[in-house]
Amino acid sequence: MRQLSQIYLLLLLIFGLTGCQSLHYYQQAANGQLSLLWNRKPIDDVLADPTTPDALREKLTLAMEARDFAAEQLALPVDDTFSDFVALDQPYVVYNLMVAPEFSLEPLAWCYPIVGCQSYRGYFHLDDARAARECYAREDMDTFIGGVTAYSTLGWFDDPLQSGFTTLPDEQMVALMLHELAHKVIYVADDTRFNESFATAVELEGLKLWLELTDQPDKYQVTLMRLERWGATLELIEQTAHRLSELYGQRAALDASVLRERKTDILLQLQSDYAQLEEAWGQPGPLSGVIAEINNAVLGLFRQYNADVPGFRQMLADTDGDFARFYDEVKELARAPADVRRRRLEALGESFNEDL
Incomplete structure (x- = not known):
């Protein structure tokens, strides 16, 4: 009954809205969410089904x-999240659109019922995301569409595991599960950077502990190398x-053509510097696949998910790795004004040192 009441609330919110574009966006969001709920199957039933492929059975067993682990070792509020499974007919569950003005690093924000403002819009179908992007591109906005393997409904629904998870390598699937579960701990309306950096910090620290406890030293070293590359990329x-x-x-003193030319030069320098990093690494890094289209929107996306990660990881270190205490401190920080939160996390981040 809880799920049915939540669906009813969702429909009331959607069809109570006005405006053609807003209505279309919320309709596709509702249809996508309802489709996930209607097509899910209990994982216990999938595991009990003799026709379930062995590869999927192994992934779902690992997910359980x-x-x-998330509940017992990380004190995450698992509840019934990831207890169901949905097979998708596309590689990503959602496609996120990021938009930023041509001469600003501050991404556009859209405000939604219940969850407040976020600096991205999620579309369940790529064609819808592309159509929305064209509207902003015609206004000379910087845009970027990124495929999203998972998202959290913040506890409003029991989010299912879906095939986007189970096609990932084992450690990446576990990391993604931890990231999405972290969103159930704390959510600050209108502060995407805070929310995503916190979830990424839990993901990274949780994965490190998972690999240690499951005696996978090789993968642990790979994870540390990946963290080092993320850090170098973020610094750049x-x-x-x-x-x-x-x-x-x-902006007030320079002509738009001059701003545009200098912006291009700065981004070309970033591309060159990043290419040198990848050459030194001998393999693709965090911006592989998007560096060629780098713009304000891409920069905004990367910073939203990573800028405050060192600060949060230092907070966890200061609690001696006690996740429950860490969450309490994060919740306390979340109650502070936005500028106070930012200064505190930046100061913590400056004192953080990766133990390599």
């Missing part, structure tokens, strides 16, 4: 072990963001 992006911010601060 990861759920127990922050340097680029600083240069762009200084440039955009001159």
